[in-house]
Amino acid sequence: GAGVSQSPSNKVTEKGKDVELRCDPISGHTALYWYRQRLGQGLEFLIYFQGNSAPDKSGLPSDRFSAERTGESVSTLTIQRTQQEDSAVYLCASSLAILAGVGGELFFGEGSRLTVL
Amino acid sequence: AQRVTQPEKLLSVFKGAPVELKCNYSYSGSPELFWYVQYSRQRLQLLLRHISRESIKGFTADLNKGETSFHLKKPFAQEEDSAMYYCALSGYNDYKLSFGAGTTVTVRA
Numbered sequence: 001g002a003g004v005s006q007s008p009s010n011k012v013t014e015k016g017k018d019v020e021l022r023c024d025p026i027s028g029h030t031a032l033y034w035y036r037q038r039l040g041q042g043l044e045f046l047i048y049f050q051g052n053s054a055p056d057k058s059g060l061p062s063d064r065f066s067a068e069r070t071g072e073s074v075s076t077l078t079i080q081r082t083q084q085e086d087s088a089v090y091l092c093a094s095s096l097a098i099l100a101g102v103g104g105e106l107f108f109g110e111g112s113r114l115t116v117l
Numbered sequence: 118a119q120r121v122t123q124p125e126k127l128l129s130v131f132k133g134a135p136v137e138l139k140c141n142y143s144y145s146g147s148p149e150l151f152w153y154v155q156y157s158r159q160r161l162q163l164l165l166r167h168i169s170r171e172s173i174k175g176f177t178a179d180l181n182k183g184e185t186s187f188h189l190k191k192p193f194a195q196e197e198d199s200a201m202y203y204c205a206l207s208g209y210n211d212y213k214l215s216f217g218a219g220t221t222v223t224v225r226a
Contacts, residue, residue, distance in 0.1 A: 003160070004160075031212065033214070035216075041218060042121075042123075042203065042216050042217055042218035042219050043203065043216040045213060045214070045215060045216075048212055048213065050212070055212075056212070056213065091161070093161075098212060099207075099210055099211060099212050105163045105166075106153075106163070106214060107162075108160045108161040108162070109160065110160055
């Protein structure tokens with residue numbers, strides 16, 4: 001595809017249920033990022049993948065959150081036993097450059113809006 | 118630790134007036150700074166990066182290491198500049214990109 005694709009675009013779930021969010025990065029992009037954006041707040045870093053390896057999981061808020069990536073392709077963010085505070089827009093981004101610090105541009109998806117009732 | 122502060126949540130200016138979005142950062146190493154923008158109903162996208170020293174859509178930003186700032190400026194705002202702007206920070210040879218809370222800019226006719 002032409003850009004980063006995320007699904008579902010909207011998800012409403014009940015507290016305690018598990019949810020799975022999917023990200024299809026731009027083909028050939030080695031780096032993949034997940035961010036969370038709560039209402040009225042900035043982007044909160046969750047996890048970074050280099051290929052299918054995740055050297056930095058420091059942003060994952062709790063052990064209810066996990067993520068995996070298949071090769072240099074699809075990534076899935078899973079939230080188990082969802083809580084109301086998990087309600088947010090989850091953004092995925094990919095980059096051709098491994099290092100954002102050397103000018104690697106991040107290309108963002110449209111996000112998955114999660115609402116936990 | 119990396120931290121980016123955008124002190125203004127909202128900024129309203131008249132068309133043709135100058136606009137300046139403030140960004141301050143905290144980083145112990147050599148910083149790389151970026152501005153990202155999100156227009157209404159569009160994806161978040163890169164506007165400019167300090168390493169390129171470029172002017173995009175009339176916007177410029179200068180990295181001031183003494184004041185640890187990377188303010189975004191445009192001398193004459195246009196209505197199409199209305200958007201959400203995020204300042205972002207990484208370190209040289211680092212992968213992590215940290216974002217500020219964002220500033221919503223409204224340009225009035």
